[in-house]
Amino acid sequence: MINPELDRIAGTLRQFGFPRKFAVELCAECNLACTMCHHPFMQRPKGTMPMPLWQKCADEIAATAPSTEVWFSFCGEPLLEPQLLLEMLAYGKKVGLQSLNLNTNGQLLTPDLAGPILDSGLNLIVFGIDGLTAKTYESVRVLGDHETLYANVEHLLAERAKRESGPEVHVQFIVMDENEEELDAFKDYWLERGAIVKVRNKLSWGGTFGTQMEVPDEERIPCPWSLTMMHVFWDGRVPRCPGDTEGEEGAGNAWHEPLAVLWERLGAYRQLHLEHRWNELPERCQDCKDWMTGAATRLRPEEGPFAEPLEEPAELEEKRA
């Protein structure tokens, strides 16, 4: 094994009895059309997760493994439904979920929403940004407005700095050909403002997008997404993995069966990964590069509330785009 980072990740993977991470597609609509994302090409019906479906999932996670990382994130922008998000977070806290996390493009996290979001019980907020200048940001995060986003994030950071508790705030930079020249300046800008800077690789979304990642076949590792994470679409369907963006190889529906049963149904795929039986995996896994995404790098500011970790950082990558 030549790639030490992939080697390290591979060493953490095994058959888990329940997902370590659970992604909730609160809303399948999005206000942006980012160039690195599957969402602009999504064919399946779009909608919003009903509260009773979330309650069913949250109850089972709380009863089975309350420390499971729950991510409000998949294909869509959760803050298109801010009240529903706040209600779902409140319910998750009430039933005892210990790790509630949000991934957002930040356009709608306006100053009037900053207080409720900071008070919501979230453990972590990740802003998908990917550009320092307006030109780069708006060419990658299509339909996004640079000025609005930067003002929203800076306001949230200032509000968070005034409090003695609240979520960590990460600003994410997915490295792409289009933006890599801005990475160093992006880091400096946000570290000076007290954010944690998260740098990660671009995904191939099940092999449909080109990425700059290259790892020789002989260094392939079991797919961390497959081994650790379950996703549920807004309508309850559970895809085989995040590369199964349309749910064509799904395990079933969370409305009708327990999450543990759906997870167990995907166990045979996980075993193929663990035994390196790559040729027996579904065709999607043959072209997909997402197993090589690796963990993100996180840089902490020297001062402010995020200078020291609030808790141990996640071992593995958790999020799509």
Ligand code: SF4
């Ligand atoms: S990356 Fe996020 S914000 Fe951009 S189109 Fe995809 S779901 Fe929307």
Ligand code: SF4
């Ligand atoms: S490598 Fe296979 S299991 Fe992993 S994300 Fe891609 S398609 Fe899914």
